[in-house]
Amino acid sequence: MTDLEKVLPLWRELEASGADYVLATIVAVEGPSYRKPGARMIIAQDGRRAGTVSGGCLEAEVAKRAWWLTASGPVVERYSTVADDGDLPYGSGCGGVVYILLERSATARPHLQALEAGFHARIPLATATVLSGPHIGRRTFAGLNETQTTTHDTSLDIELHRRAQRALEFRASFDETIQIDDIATRIWADYRPARPGLWIFGAGDDAKPLLRIAREMGWFVALCDGRSHLTTRERFPEADELHVLPVAHLPAAAPSHFRPLVTDAAILMSHSYEQDLRVLASLLSIDFRLAYIGVLGPQRRTRDLLADAARLVGRPDTLEAIERMLTRLHAPTGLDVGAETPAAVALSILSEVQQTLTASTARPLHQVRAMQPSSAVIR
Numbered sequence: 001m002t003d004l005e006k007v008l009p010l011w012r013e014l015e016a017s018g019a020d021y022v023l024a025t026i027v028a029v030e031g032p033s034y035r036k037p038g039a040r041m042i043i044a045q046d047g048r049r050a051g052t053v054s055g056g057c058l059e060a061e062v063a064k065r066a067w068w069l070t071a072s073g074p075v076v077e078r079y080s081t082v083a084d085d086g087d088l089p090y091g092s093g094c095g096g097v098v099y100i101l102l103e104r105s106a107t108a109r110p111h112l113q114a115l116e117a118g119f120h121a122r123i124p125l126a127t128a129t130v131l132s133g134p135h136i137g138r139r140t141f142a143g144l145n146e147t148q149t150t151t152h153d154t155s156l157d158i159e160l161h162r163r164a165q166r167a168l169e170f171r172a173s174f175d176e177t178i179q180i181d182d183i184a185t186r187i188w189a190d191y192r193p194a195r196p197g198l199w200i201f202g203a204g205d206d207a208k209p210l211l212r213i214a215r216e217m218g219w220f221v222a223l224c225d226g227r228s229h230l231t232t233r234e235r236f237p238e239a240d241e242l243h244v245l246p247v248a249h250l251p252a253a254a255p256s257h258f259r260p261l262v263t264d265a266a267i268l269m270s271h272s273y274e275q276d277l278r279v280l281a282s283l284l285s286i287d288f289r290l291a292y293i294g295v296l297g298p299q300r301r302t303r304d305l306l307a308d309a310a311r312l313v314g315r316p317d318t319l320e321a322i323e324r325m326l327t328r329l330h331a332p333t334g335l336d337v338g339a340e341t342p343a344a345v346a347l348s349i350l351s352e353v354q355q356t357l358t359a360s361t362a363r364p365l366h367q368v369r370a371m372q373p374s375s376a377v378i379r
Helices: 003-017 059-069 105-121 155-170 207-216 273-285 299-312 319-326 342-358 365-370
Strands: 021-030 040-044 049-051 075-080 097-104 125-130 139-142 174-180 183-192 197-201 220-225 241-244 265-268 292-295
Touching: 003 040, 003 049, 003 105, 021 059, 021 105, 021 183, 040 059, 059 075, 059 097, 097 105, 105 125, 105 139, 125 155, 139 155, 155 174, 155 183, 197 207, 197 273, 207 220, 207 342, 265 273, 265 342, 273 292, 273 299, 292 299, 292 342, 299 319
Parallel strands: 197 220, 197 265, 220 241, 265 292
Antiparallel strands: 021 040, 021 097, 040 049, 075 097, 125 139, 125 183, 174 183
């Protein structure tokens, strides 16, 4: 699960009861850090908390001091592996320094409302927040309907919104210091991509670990199959959506509920040639406009599927055309991790999806870290 899936339920409960709370958000790190900027935790007055800002070594320290530190308003607090007054380790076990914005409900509420809206709508969101000076904690957003965000009626709001728009446009977080009323003011622009989506076409038993791991990662997961007796809430209680496909009418009658984002992934794993064929033809009819499409099974089978799907939608089915289409698929789906069991196959598939969505190397971390400068921020 993502931080938001843990934070939002407790936040809603506290809001409903009128209780105050502290939101802790990592805004910067120096050196190694288990969590990156944007990680957050909510702290209730009764001691409950949700979300994380470390691998488990910082949370208690943050919660212990959060209430008195925010008594006069939002603050950015520094946490390190070594206490400021000696060599007593209490902070991030990774060896780095973490800077955390602590704020009460008055300034955190609009932020959490925007994050919740972006999370459920599965749209990217950028937030620009003041981290220093008299306006610390002030923020504005880009990516949502303007009625859901703060108004831009001051020069500071305008400057904040410009940076939120820039983060959204370039899909990247950054911070900078600007002059506001002759005061050096640090602004952090945080880009949050849309919540990843996974469309699983196939409701066999091997889809269960795939769905379970994807949900544990916080992804939106829809499970689709033409077999109604398999596509049930009892078999897949964790699915965000369940759809019984009109397989016989695909691709002409593509399901209206199939609304994938270009950042989503799809896995074909029904073990039915006819169903995989018609689903693949439906994906071909939208020109494979997804970030990742994986097909379970040997590549020879996928070539046959592509040839039949091309004929079904009136596309060229020459060898050259099939090979060109094959390059846009991940077939067989997954990374070579020696997977044999359904759970290991699911891990293999989701590892490749994650690697594709993040454009990462999929190399061993000790090799990647060895090539980075010592000052690089790592987890």
